[in-house]
Amino acid sequence: xxxxxxxxxxxxxxxxxxxxxxxxxxxxxxxxxxxxxxxxxxxxxxxxxxxxxxxxxxxxxxxxxxxxxxxxxxxxxxxxxxxxxxxxxxxxxxxxxxxxxxxxxxxxxxxxxxxxxxxxxxxxxxxxxxxxxxxxxxxxxxxxxxxxxxxxxxxxxxxxxxxxxxxxxxxxxxxxxxxxxxxxxxxxxxxxxxxxxxxxxxxxxxxxxxxxxxxxxxxxxxxxxxxxxxxxxxxxxxxxxxxxxxxxxxxxxxxxxxxxxxxxxxxxxxxxxxxxxxxxxxxxxxxxxxxxxxxxxxx
Numbered sequence: 001x002x003x004x005x006x007x008x009x010x011x012x013x014x015x016x017x018x019x020x021x022x023x024x025x026x027x028x029x030x031x032x033x034x035x036x037x038x039x040x041x042x043x044x045x046x047x048x049x050x051x052x053x054x055x056x057x058x059x060x061x062x063x064x065x066x067x068x069x070x071x072x073x074x075x076x077x078x079x080x081x082x083x084x085x086x087x088x089x090x091x092x093x094x095x096x097x098x099x100x101x102x103x104x105x106x107x108x109x110x111x112x113x114x115x116x117x118x119x120x121x122x123x124x125x126x127x128x129x130x131x132x133x134x135x136x137x138x139x140x141x142x143x144x145x146x147x148x149x150x151x152x153x154x155x156x157x158x159x160x161x162x163x164x165x166x167x168x169x170x171x172x173x174x175x176x177x178x179x180x181x182x183x184x185x186x187x188x189x190x191x192x193x194x195x196x197x198x199x200x201x202x203x204x205x206x207x208x209x210x211x212x213x214x215x216x217x218x219x220x221x222x223x224x225x226x227x228x229x230x231x232x233x234x235x236x237x238x239x240x241x242x243x244x245x246x247x248x249x250x251x252x253x254x255x256x257x258x259x260x261x262x263x264x265x266x267x268x269x270x271x272x273x274x275x276x277x278x279x280x281x282x283x284x285x286x287x288x289x290x291x292x293x294x295x296x297x298x299x
Contacts, residue, residue, distance in 0.1 A: 004030070005029070005030055005033045005034075008030055008033075008034055009033050009034040009036075009037045009038075010037075011034075012034040012035075012037070012038055013034070013037055013038055013041060013042070016038050016042055016044060017042065018042045018043045018044065019043065019044070020042070020044045020045075021044070021045050021047065021292070021297050022035065022038065022044045022045065022046050022047070023046075023047050023048075023049055024046055024047070024048050024049065024073065024076075024077075025049050025051070026048070026049065026050060026051060027048075027066055027069040027070040027073050028066075028069060029065040029066065029068065029069040031069075031073075032068075032069040032072050032073040032076075035073060035076050036072060036076070039076060045078050045295060045296065045297055046076045046077050046078060047077065047078060047079045047080065047081065047292075047295070048073070048077050048079070048080040048081070049080075049081050050080050050081065050082045050083065050084075050087045051083045051210075070090070074091070074092075077091075077095065078095075078096070078295040078296075079095060079096040079097060079098075079291055079292070079294070079295045080095060080096075080097040080098075081097070081098055081099075081100050081288065081291075082097055082098070082099050082100070082101075083099075083100065083101045083102070083210060083211045084101070084208075084209060084210055084211045084231060084232050085099060085232045085235050085236065086208055086209070086232055087209060096291050096294045096295055097291070098284075098287050098288055098291045099236070100279075100284050100287075100288070101211035101213070101216065101236055101279065102211065102213045102216040102279065103216065103220075103279060103280065103281045103284060104216050104219050104220050104272075104275050104276045104279045104280055105219075105220040105276070105280065106276070106280045106281065106282060107276075108219065108220065108222055108272055108273065108276050109191075109221065109222030110222060112194045112222065112223075112224075113264075114263045114264040114267075115194055115263060117147070118146070118147050118148050118149055119147060119148045119149075119194050119195060119259060119260050119263055120148070120149045120150075120151070120192065120193040120194045120195070121148060121149065121150045121151070121193065121194070121195045121196075121197055121226075121256065122150075122151050122153065122189070122190070122193040122195065122196050122197065122218075122223070123136060123150070123151070123152045123153065123154070123196075123197040123199065124153040124154060124186075124190075124196070124214055124217065124218075125153075125154050125198075125212075125214045126154055126155070126156040127152070127154050127155060127156030127157065127158045127159045127161075127162055128156040128157055128158060129157075129158065129201070129204075130200070130201055130204035130205075130206050130207070131156075131199065131200050131201070131204075131212075132199030132200050132201050132228065132230075132247075132252075133152070133156070133158050133161075133162065133199065134158060134161070135199050135201070135247070135248070135249050135252055136152070136197065136199050136249075136252065137158075137161060137162065137165050138249035139249040139250075139252040139253040139256065140165065140171060140175065140253075141249070141253075142249060142250055142253035142254075142257070143253055143256060143257065143260070144257065144260065147260045147261075148174070148256070148260050149174050149175075149176075150174065150175045150176070151176050151177075151178060151189065151193065152166075152175065152176070152177050152178070153177075153178040153179075153181070153186070153189065154179075154180075155179055155180060159177075159179075162177050163177055187221075190217070190218075190221040190223070191221060191222075193223060194223065194224060194263070195223060195224045195225070195226055195256075195259055196214065196215075196217070196218025196219075196221070196223040196224070196225045196226070197225075197226050197227075197256075198212050198214055198215050198218070198225065198226070198227040198228060198230075198233065198241075199228060199252060200212050200228055200230040200231055201228070201230060201247055202228060202229060202230040202247050203247060204230065207230035207231045210231055211231045211232065211233070211236065212227075212230065212231045212233065215227055215233055215237060215241065216275075216279065219237075219240060219272050219275055219276070224242065224259065224263070224266065224267055224270065225237075225240065225241040225242065225270075225272075226241070226242050226243075226244065226252075226255050226256065226259065227241040227242070227243055227244075228243070228244060228247070228252075229243055229245075236275075236279075237275050238271070238274055238275070239269070239270055239271050239274070240270060240271060240272040240274060240275040241270065242255060242258075242259065242266055242269075242270060243255075
């Protein structure tokens with residue numbers, strides 16, 4: 001492993017020239033070693049792409065190396081691009097930074113009309129406890145007998161629990177599991193649903209250092225979004241989503257029941273266009289260009 005640090009650093013030094021803008025992907029020890037070497041021989045500008053802070057919740061040797069990488073890498077930086085506003089707390093207040101949790105479509109499809117007969121819910125993502133899939137399964141016990149369907153799409157450690165629920169006689173025909181699928185099939189599935197679910201746990205350590213990108217996927221497809229407040233979703237999205245408080249199956253079920261009973265009313269209270277105006281590809285590009293000018297990088 002130490003040899004890989006050396007050879008990678010030599011590779012980077014061979015390709016970087018003075019005056020370059022060098023983007024560093026998170027605080028990986030491998031990258032920081034290379035950046036330190038480049039700084040000795042080249043005059044460059046470093047910008048951190050801080051998409052996740054998983055190194056903050058590592059254990060053992062990975063945590064030790066990541067801690068050193070952050071300590072040695074931070075002084076090299078001229079700016080940062082963040083996916084989670086909370087990550088900015090680990091940067092100097094004077095450092096220019098921009099928020100880019102992901103991209104929302106420039107033109108959002110219209111949110112589906114109030115459904116006739118049933119509301120179709122979609123959960124797409126990892127089937128793991130940190131993502132709240134267990135809360136969703138328990139919330140089924142608190143939903144009405146009619147008026148809804150649920151697709152759970154994804155894979156993960158709790159996949160068997162999901163499959164057992166789909167086979168339960170109480171939910172057969174109403175709860176469906178779909179594993180990984182091609183992008184075109186996934187896009188078609190998105191368009192056939194009314195509500196996207198983000199059940200990520202606030203208490204999960206990963207929620208403090210990442211942003212649940214599925215929220216932007218749902219919004220880009222025109223879905224009404226029910227979300228927890230994990231991952232700074234409310235801070236990023238404002239009233240584009242319908243939030244549920246706490247971290248219990250009852251709270252999640254209450255939000256789902258509200259949408260089942262009053263879909264049109266809930267939809268009218270939300271304003272997804274505000275997210276689109278700030279986090280479309282074009283709007284994000286404009287903000288990043290301004291940040292680059294601030295740190296002295298010309299196009």
